[in-house]
Structure formats: structure tokens, C-alpha cells
Amino acid sequence: DAGVIQSPRHEVTEMGQEVTLRCKPISGHNSLFWYRQTMMRGLELLIYFNNNVPIDDSGMPEDRFSAKMPNASFSTLKIQPSEPRDSAVYFCASSSGQGANFPYEQYFGPGTRLTVT
Amino acid sequence: GQNIDQPTEMTATEGAIVQINCTYQTSGFNGLFWYQQHAGEAPTFLSYNVLDGLEEKGRFSSFLSRSKGYSYLLLNELQMKDSASYLCAVQRTYKYIFGTGTRLKVLA
Numbered sequence: 001d002a003g004v005i006q007s008p009r010h011e012v013t014e015m016g017q018e019v020t021l022r023c024k025p026i027s028g029h030n031s032l033f034w035y036r037q038t039m040m041r042g043l044e045l046l047i048y049f050n051n052n053v054p055i056d057d058s059g060m061p062e063d064r065f066s067a068k069m070p071n072a073s074f075s076t077l078k079i080q081p082s083e084p085r086d087s088a089v090y091f092c093a094s095s096s097g098q099g100a101n102f103p104y105e106q107y108f109g110p111g112t113r114l115t116v117t
Numbered sequence: 118g119q120n121i122d123q124p125t126e127m128t129a130t131e132g133a134i135v136q137i138n139c140t141y142q143t144s145g146f147n148g149l150f151w152y153q154q155h156a157g158e159a160p161t162f163l164s165y166n167v168l169d170g171l172e173e174k175g176r177f178s179s180f181l182s183r184s185k186g187y188s189y190l191l192l193n194e195l196q197m198k199d200s201a202s203y204l205c206a207v208q209r210t211y212k213y214i215f216g217t218g219t220r221l222k223v224l225a
């Protein structure tokens with residue numbers, strides 16, 4: 001299995017530009033998560049999809065952030081317009097959780113290191 | 118509350134044993150997870166506890182006391198490759214809430 005795939009691995013952009021991060025979850029996994037990691041705040045959940053439907057987007061910082069999952073094998077996280085404070089590593093993770101009350105392991109992609117200047 | 122507390126940094130010597138503690142305040146959870154994250158890489162799953170007690174997995178063991186809101190990860194026979202961050206996470210329904218991680222440095 002190829003694992004969770006993310007692209008690009010690194011992105012450097014100027015403030016005000018649109019940024020799109022991409023994720024391909026592990027085949028057969030029904031749950032997908034987008035996280036942001038910074039030194040100060042650690043790993044923060046941005047949004048959670050189950051069976052391609054957004055279930056919880058309470059972690060999305062503001063309207064500049066949006067995420068979609070048009071099918072079971074692809075998701076995007078978009079920031080428009082980007083700001084320097086968005087600089088972080090963005091991880092996508094997937095799992096085959098059997099339900100909200102069962103423990104499950106999450107598999108993380110390699111991450112996208114975003115730098116906004 | 119959902120605060121998860123871990124020490125920020127620890128240092129230990131190759132071949133030694135180290136215990137990384139994690140305390141949490143949460144009204145309910147499905148499990149307590151430990152992830153390892155090497156610098157510049159993704160977190161990878163190490164272990165999880167659902168019930169009280171010790172779970173052993175090779176050189177690593179994890180302990181949970183739900184009544185005390187306390188867990189620890191025990192690393193035996195430390196190796197240089199164990200230098201990494203160790204993240205404690207509480208699963209609540211579908212959500213993981215992560216601590217900020219403990220950066221472990223293993224010295225020769």
C-alpha cells in the first residue's frame with residue numbers, strides 16, 4: 001500500500017496568494033482528517049470527513065480556509081488569501097474507523113510544509 | 118476540559134530506560150494513543166490503551182489509569198534512532214486531541 005499521499009511536499013508563496021494542498025487517503029479508508037502543526041500549538045485538527053462528507057469543521061481557523069472531498073480518493077485544503085501566520089506543516093490522515101465509539105489508528109501522510117512570505 | 122500535558126523535552130542515554138508521562142482532563146474517551154514523530158516526518162502509531170493497565174509492544178510499553186487521567190510510555194533499551202518527539206493523544210468519539218509532544222534526545 002502506498003500510504004497517504006500528499007502534494008506538494010513544500011510550498012512557498014507570497015501573502016495574498018491562493019494555496020491548494022492535496023491528499024489521497026489509503027484505499028478503503030472511510031475517514032479523512034486535515035491537521036495543522038506548529039511549534040507553538042502542536043497538532044490541531046482542522047476538519048474531519050467521513051464517507052466524503054464534512055462532519056466537523058470547527059477547527060478551520062477562518063473563512064479563508066476551505067476543504068473538499070469530491071470522492072473517496074481525493075481531498076483538497078485551500079487557503080485564499082494566504083497570510084504569513086498560515087505558515088505551518090499541514091498533515092492529512094486517514095483511517096478505517098468503525099464508528100465514533102471505537103478506538104482506531106490514524107495513518108498520516110508526509111505533510112506539506114507551507115511558507116507564506 | 119481537553120488539556121493534555123506532557124513534558125517538553127527529555128534526555129536519556131543509549132541503553133537506558135525512559136518514561137514519558139502524559140496527563141489529561143477529558144470527560145470521556147475511546148482510547149489513549151502514543152505516536153512517534155521524527156523531525157521533518159509524519160507521526161507514526163506506536164500504541165494505544167483503552168482499559169487500565171500496561172500494554173507491551175517490543176521495547177515499548179504504554180500504561181493507562183483512566184481514574185487518574187494518566188498515561189505513560191516506557192521505552193526500554195534506548196537506541197539512537199529513538200530520538201524523536203512522542204505525542205500523546207486522547208481519542209474522543211472520532212476526534213484525536215494531541216498533546217504538544219515530548220522531544221526525546223538519546224545520547225551515546
